[in-house]
Amino acid sequence: AQSVAQPEDQVNVAEGNPLTVKCTYSVSGNPYLFWYVQYPNRGLQFLLKYITGDNLVKGSYGFEAEFNKSQTSFHLKKPSALVSDSALYFCAVRDRGSGTYKYIFGTGTRLKVLA
């Protein structure tokens, strides 16, 4: 069965420092991987995705993520955090071999950037 794990409920980082939000996945085939962000009282917004090709994916607002097949991970990173990055971040996976457009989301990681 497909699953996504976000091992940290909350990540705190000082403004200007690099940030990492972790995600590991389990799928039977090759994955499509996604990161979404949710600001308070809003729906989720797409940040970036990995489909194929370069393992380092760049997305919106200066975020990037690295696909690591051997570790089955897709960690979200940003070189220099901003207070405005504080939000809830979700990792998601779709099994490209399943033939369905069905996505599995992680439980979310709350990022808090301290001024």
Add this chain to the structure above:
Amino acid sequence: NAGVTQTPKFQVLKTGQSMTLQCAQDMNHNSMYWYRQDPGMGLRLIYYSASEGTTDKGEVPNGYNVSRLNKREFSLRLESAAPSQTSVYFCASNGLITDTQYFGPGTRLTVL
């Protein structure tokens, strides 16, 4: 271009009451989804519709029904609401080419 719209934004029900959550998208997407978001549980898929005329169960379908009325609209019905259905409900749609989900603003439902 409004994207994904949901109505209502807030709703309070008593146990046993019924209601329908409405969702519409104007992006000509084939696939539409209903999720619920609960603290510590992330997003869980209730039902999805891969294309007009088809619906499939997700992870937590019990107590819900859906209707894909046409390509634009996908509604979620609670026939007999229970306190366990207190949650925030999100509708999403997905384009085959972009493989990216677009979410509505959510419906906050409280069942007393």
